[in-house]
Amino acid sequence: MQYPWGNSRRFHSLADYYRQRYGSRIQKVSIHAGFTCPNRDGTVGTGGCTFCNNSGFSPSYCHEDISITSQIEKGLSFLKKRYRRARVFVAYFQAYSNTYSEISLLKERYEEALSHPEISGLSIGTRPDCVDDEKLGYLSEIAREKIVSIEYGVESTHEDTLVAINRGHTFTDSANAIKKSAAKGLHTGIHMIMGLPGETRQQMLMQSKTISQLPVNSVKFHQLQIVKDTPMAKDFLKNPEKFHFFEPEEYVDFMVDFLENLRPDIAIERFAGEVPPEFNLRKSWSGLRSDQVITLIEEKLKERNSWQGKNYHE
Numbered sequence: 001m002q003y004p005w006g007n008s009r010r011f012h013s014l015a016d017y018y019r020q021r022y023g024s025r026i027q028k029v030s031i032h033a034g035f036t037c038p039n040r041d042g043t044v045g046t047g048g049c050t051f052c053n054n055s056g057f058s059p060s061y062c063h064e065d066i067s068i069t070s071q072i073e074k075g076l077s078f079l080k081k082r083y084r085r086a087r088v089f090v091a092y093f094q095a096y097s098n099t100y101s102e103i104s105l106l107k108e109r110y111e112e113a114l115s116h117p118e119i120s121g122l123s124i125g126t127r128p129d130c131v132d133d134e135k136l137g138y139l140s141e142i143a144r145e146k147i148v149s150i151e152y153g154v155e156s157t158h159e160d161t162l163v164a165i166n167r168g169h170t171f172t173d174s175a176n177a178i179k180k181s182a183a184k185g186l187h188t189g190i191h192m193i194m195g196l197p198g199e200t201r202q203q204m205l206m207q208s209k210t211i212s213q214l215p216v217n218s219v220k221f222h223q224l225q226i227v228k229d230t231p232m233a234k235d236f237l238k239n240p241e242k243f244h245f246f247e248p249e250e251y252v253d254f255m256v257d258f259l260e261n262l263r264p265d266i267a268i269e270r271f272a273g274e275v276p277p278e279f280n281l282r283k284s285w286s287g288l289r290s291d292q293v294i295t296l297i298e299e300k301l302k303e304r305n306s307w308q309g310k311n312y313h314e
């Protein structure tokens with residue numbers, strides 16, 4: 001059976017979409033461009049989001065003391081060995097909030113990355129409260145000739161959760177940023193964490209309908225993991241009863257329910273993440289890799305004769 005996204009997979013995979021469009025998977029080369037975050041420098045907060053320890057999310061070649069060009073060189077040499085068939089690379093401005101600066105400095109950093117002959121575009125990770133019309137307009141100009149996507153850390157659609165994790169912005173901010181980016185014609189991705197403390201399964205599931213109402217192009221999910229040296233790690237060690245962690249089977253079942261309600265044209269970039277073992281406070285899922293999680297989700301969809309958007313109604 002052909003699904004609305006043009007192939008027989010039971011969910012709309014962003015990797016497949018890129019392969020169809022560009023003839024290759026798109027590999028992101030992570031960069032630390034030296035930007036910081038308003039939830040750390042005191043502009044909106046100082047402690048950061050309770051789950052955040054940026055070194056837990058960045059590859060070792062990604063360091064602010066190294067020039068962007070050198071980070072790209074090191075990243076390319078690592079990724080070409082790991083993903084031998086990768087042909088298309090984009091610079092992934094990953095660490096902290098990559099639109100949090102004067103536009104002149106943003107242009108300097110983005111353009112250094114784009115001047116590398118093997119870089120075909122930009123993927124910009126940021127907070128929804130760090131964009132404005134001028135920055136989005138500039139990115140949309142680049143997008144006329146290059147691959148450009150913007151990725152917002154939304155994390156949850158529930159305002160109470162955002163307060164509890166000290167996110168420092170609201171879901172309304174997220175919805176507004178998504179709408180503004182989409183209006184500029186930018187590929188708009190979001191990042192969500194499943195299993196944040198205080199959320200019931202039903203509340204997590206409801207988010208599928210909420211994000212389906214927004215002009216989101218792609219979504220990246222992470223199951224909650226506890227990263228060492230974070231406020232959440234301290235809270236977990238003190239109050240473990242506040243936390244419920246998905247076991248793999250439960251997560252797969254949940255994700256299938258989530259997908260059934262998700263708009264079919266929203267592409268999935270990933271279903272689960274792997275915090276490097278040295279940063280992961282609570283070892284879990286017995287080393288299950290994210291590609292194995294995809295296989296389990298596809299098997300479950302097949303078993304239930306289901307697919308992304310099966311229960312979605314406009």
Ligand code: SF4
Pocket residue numbers: 037038039040047048049052053054095096097127153
């Ligand atoms: S997760 Fe992002 S927004 Fe939150 S503190 Fe870390 S860098 Fe800042």
